[in-house]
Amino acid sequence: MTQKTALVTGAARGIGLATTRLFIEQGWRVAMVDRDGDELASVAKGINEASPFVCDVSQPDQVDQMVTEVRATFGRIDAVVNNAGVADFGPIADTDFARWRRVMETNLDGVFLVSQACIPSLKETRGALLNIASISGLRASTLRVAYGTSKAAVIHLTKQQAAELGEYGIRANCVCPGPVRTKLAMAVHSQEIIDAYHDAIPLNRYGTENEIAEVITFLCSEKASYVTGQVVASDGGFDSTGVGLP
Numbered sequence: 001m002t003q004k005t006a007l008v009t010g011a012a013r014g015i016g017l018a019t020t021r022l023f024i025e026q027g028w029r030v031a032m033v034d035r036d037g038d039e040l041a042s043v044a045k046g047i048n049e050a051s052p053f054v055c056d057v058s059q060p061d062q063v064d065q066m067v068t069e070v071r072a073t074f075g076r077i078d079a080v081v082n083n084a085g086v087a088d089f090g091p092i093a094d095t096d097f098a099r100w101r102r103v104m105e106t107n108l109d110g111v112f113l114v115s116q117a118c119i120p121s122l123k124e125t126r127g128a129l130l131n132i133a134s135i136s137g138l139r140a141s142t143l144r145v146a147y148g149t150s151k152a153a154v155i156h157l158t159k160q161q162a163a164e165l166g167e168y169g170i171r172a173n174c175v176c177p178g179p180v181r182t183k184l185a186m187a188v189h190s191q192e193i194i195d196a197y198h199d200a201i202p203l204n205r206y207g208t209e210n211e212i213a214e215v216i217t218f219l220c221s222e223k224a225s226y227v228t229g230q231v232v233a234s235d236g237g238f239d240s241t242g243v244g245l246p
């Protein structure tokens, strides 16, 4: 059987690294993409069946070159996981344009650019796009104007992709993680926010990277062959409650 290849962005750590490891356990090869070359090189060294590609997903030229290199290395792309992201906690009044753009460039432009560059490859394999948004894209809060707006846009972009690319057999789905103790989250989650999440989430805890990765790899697999245009929250039940974001 042909070995499938997944391209995972933001693969040097956190949810992207857990997703890389799970794909490999499930028999896939992985193109690990990240802009942090040092962290990527050191982690990729220990992973068979994966190759590192240094790329800032917000830069169109770097994205085009990276996708060309992934094609040259693996010969095919069966799934693209747009996971690279940056966090930002700021209300409207404190969010100057540079701060707004920094978030949009990675969280939204990056998803658009990587997806677009991979479409010719995904047409060949009738592959899958999987975009990582967030519960912050489902619920507004007083603190996350740039981050939440970028993630809400990713949810809509996913639906656009599903509508437009279905005729080529390409599926597009979106996963909205709840809080996970990664470097991204713990840089902005105070003890007060951690406690508030524990109270607000029906399962009363943060999720793990692996719990998110299980949903991602399922949606990219043949088991989800009739699922497209969907937004799946992996959030301990938080979105079902109607409680506001801490």
Ligand code: NAD
Binding pocket: 009, 010, 011, 012, 013, 014, 015, 016, 033, 034, 035, 036, 055, 056, 057, 058, 083, 084, 085, 086, 087, 105, 106, 110, 132, 133, 134, 135, 176, 177, 178, 179, 180, 181, 182, 183, 184, 185
């Ligand atoms: P993380 O900081 O551990 O990992 C993010 C990775 O993305 C890093 O390796 C970083 O170098 C890379 N990256 C950032 N900007 C990039 C760019 N422009 N080009 C290439 N690589 C870039 O974070 P994580 O928590 O694993 O986040 C992964 C995704 O999950 C993000 O999209 C994030 O918004 C989303 N998410 C996380 C949480 C959470 O609580 N951790 C909750 C909801 C959604």
